[in-house]
Amino acid sequence: MSTLSSGDMDWLAALLLDVGTAEIMPRFRNLGDGAVHEKTSAADLVTEADVNAERVITDALLQRFDSAVVIGEEAVSENPALLEGWSRAEGLAFVVDPIDGTFNFASGVAPFGVMLAVVEAGETIAGIIHDPVGKDWIMAEKGSGAILRRLDGRETALQVAEPAGAVNRMIGSASWQYMPEPERSTLARNQALCLGSVAYRCAAQEYRLLAGGHIHFALYNKLMPWDHLAGSLITTEAGGYVRRFDGSIYRPEHTDGGVLATTDIDSWNMVREALWRG
CATH class of the missing domain: 3.40.190.80 (D-Maltodextrin-Binding Protein; domain 2)
Incomplete structure (x- = not known):
């Protein structure tokens, strides 16, 4: 079971919703000149939405969990040394992808999402994937099953498909x-x-x-x-x-x-x- 409280999970889900609403969706199909940059190739991009979303998420996490480690994709892009030994840190570590699918986001198409994982003692204990377009989440805590949570609070258990057999x-x-x-x-x-x-x-x-x-x-x-x-x-x-x-x-x-x-x-x-x- 996760050591996070139900209140913590609700807070994390709300944080991703707020960031999607304030930092990501206003820039979707509305990126200005100079708002998109290549990292390693033309297929590996970063936008001002990625950078701003990660900054807001990181700041909020450190305010609520002041002893935690936060590993963000864009921060690691600037300083790869952040990846060294992070998973062995004492206490909680949060791993953030502010926009997964940046190529799609920058191209003005909808398959993208915000991803957050919580690691403790070298194990992933919780994960949340937020869809800023659909305004819902898939999420799980270790040992508690996985759910789809809708904006109105309804929850549905997630279950992989029956094996296809071939x-x-x-x-x-x-x-x-x-x-x-x-x-x-x-x-x-x-x-x-x-x-x-x-x-x-x-x-x-x-x-x-x-x-x-x-x-x-x-x-x-x-x-x-x-x-x-x-x-x-x-x-x-x-x-x-x-x-x-x-x-x-x-x-x-x-x-x-x-x-x-x-x-x-x-x-x-x-x-x-x-x-x-x-």
Whole structure:
């Protein structure tokens, strides 16, 4: 069970809603000149909305949890040393992706989200993914199940799909663009073995599809904590199975080795074998 109180979880959800309303949505399809910058490539962007949202979230977290560590994607982009040993810090650590799917956001299309994970003693104990467009959340605390919470307060339990039983009956997401060759080409080709594929360029929304029972797997090679800690916990709490590519448990300190999230262990093995097939 999480050591956070129900009041803490409600406060965190409200914080993400407030930031989405004040900092993100006013800039959606309304970014001015100079508001978008490349980081590592034309597909890896940062906007003034990312920077402002992360600043507001970080400030609010440190006011409420004054001894906590906060790891934000944009702060780490400016100072990579922040990633060193953060998951072993005493007390709570918060991991923030102010806008997951920045390429989509900057392009004026809707698949993006705000992601927040809570880590304690080297374990992810809570995760929240907020959709600023739909104004709702998927969220989980370790050992308590996963829910979809709507703006009016209604909550629905999340449950991954029933196992499909074969790769050719699965729909999934395989993000191969950060993979080295020949894996990149192999996975891109072998996706054709599946019933269908989705590629939102937004882990926040792809984890929502998986935890909500709409797809059967999601696969990522780039393993930064803000991209996957919240979604992997929510998927696990929704009954799913999440492991790194070598079958080991994905933990907050991992930044390599990829992650494959599926509905169950048998599906994990099927996808792992089929997509890497030579």
